[in-house]
Amino acid sequence: MNTSKLTVVAASLLALASTVSAADMSSVKISGYLVGAYQYEKVRGAASTDSLFGAPALTNFLSNGDGARINLSASEGKVSGNVSLYYVPNLAPDELGILDAYVTVALDSGWSVTAGKFYGPFGYEPFDSPSMNAITYGNGLATLIPANDNIGVRLDYSEKDWSANLAVVDSLYNTAGNTFAIQDTDAELKDTKAIDLSFTYKGITDLTLFAAYGYQDKGTVAATNSTAKSISLYDLWASYNISSDLVGALEYVYSTNAADSGAYGSQWLATLNYAWDKQISTAFRVGYNVHQAGVSGSNGTQYTIAPAYKVSDHFTVRGEFSHSSINGAASANFFGLQGVFTF
Numbered sequence: 001m002n003t004s005k006l007t008v009v010a011a012s013l014l015a016l017a018s019t020v021s022a023a024d025m026s027s028v029k030i031s032g033y034l035v036g037a038y039q040y041e042k043v044r045g046a047a048s049t050d051s052l053f054g055a056p057a058l059t060n061f062l063s064n065g066d067g068a069r070i071n072l073s074a075s076e077g078k079v080s081g082n083v084s085l086y087y088v089p090n091l092a093p094d095e096l097g098i099l100d101a102y103v104t105v106a107l108d109s110g111w112s113v114t115a116g117k118f119y120g121p122f123g124y125e126p127f128d129s130p131s132m133n134a135i136t137y138g139n140g141l142a143t144l145i146p147a148n149d150n151i152g153v154r155l156d157y158s159e160k161d162w163s164a165n166l167a168v169v170d171s172l173y174n175t176a177g178n179t180f181a182i183q184d185t186d187a188e189l190k191d192t193k194a195i196d197l198s199f200t201y202k203g204i205t206d207l208t209l210f211a212a213y214g215y216q217d218k219g220t221v222a223a224t225n226s227t228a229k230s231i232s233l234y235d236l237w238a239s240y241n242i243s244s245d246l247v248g249a250l251e252y253v254y255s256t257n258a259a260d261s262g263a264y265g266s267q268w269l270a271t272l273n274y275a276w277d278k279q280i281s282t283a284f285r286v287g288y289n290v291h292q293a294g295v296s297g298s299n300g301t302q303y304t305i306a307p308a309y310k311v312s313d314h315f316t317v318r319g320e321f322s323h324s325s326i327n328g329a330a331s332a333n334f335f336g337l338q339g340v341f342t343f
Helices: 003-022
Strands: 029-043 049-052 067-076 079-087 096-106 111-119 149-158 162-169 194-201 207-216 231-241 246-255 265-275 280-291 299-312 315-326 332-342
Touching: 149 194
Parallel strands: none
Antiparallel strands: 029 049, 029 067, 029 332, 067 079, 079 096, 096 111, 111 149, 149 162, 162 194, 194 207, 207 231, 231 246, 246 265, 265 280, 280 299, 299 315, 315 332
């Protein structure tokens, strides 16, 4: 981690430590999760790949099957802080790192300010495995979604029916090849700068509407060339509670520069999650990626069915079968069985 980023994270950690020392211990919370999976992939015309608790490198799928997170949060008055460590087996160059470290100050009339290392707003499918409805992700813009973890400052506003935020950060990108962003996101702040803006509306019963826009002045992860192409990212999604048992969502993502090569791409995502009862549910998902400008695996469709069984309030077993069909590349099948433990 470079010096300027280390300084920002260290300042956040010190601020949180002072908050914890001043706060009533009832305001200090420790939470987290452990997830592990058996994962199997078979690409047509190639040998199969499988792994048990090993975070395999998959060809046609982006997996969130194995990992562990521990989260410490504290608050005192209008000041709160959060630090979390994240572990992924076989993640080069570092398996363990600081996922986020930030401090939030609540202002008057629904406003707040957050500074440190925190998530960007992009992606309907969440970063954390316990909140997922499947083991893999349907969105194929892997360096942008689901975990564009950035360092910077964010201004938030919320009221009953809607909320919005504006952030000035170091990058929209995760580190190349590191979807889970526990290492640096880019070079130093003097090399790349970015903003993201998001808006959420919940004024209609059972409906959530979301829109986000991001801009980075240079389109490579470690851009030092002043002529490097910029990137713009657009994300729109809507979620609707069709009934008490059925939730549906649609998402569209478009990037003017979806890879370091200067390619651009888009993603459609449709999901349904049906709860058969209080313990058993099944997610159905279709994702369609469109990549241009010579990106490998040009256009592709992924079909997913993912049943889940809630054993207890803290333990869930999830399965998944997915099939991908990619124009110009081999199709593939994925099977996974995952245990999710939260605390």
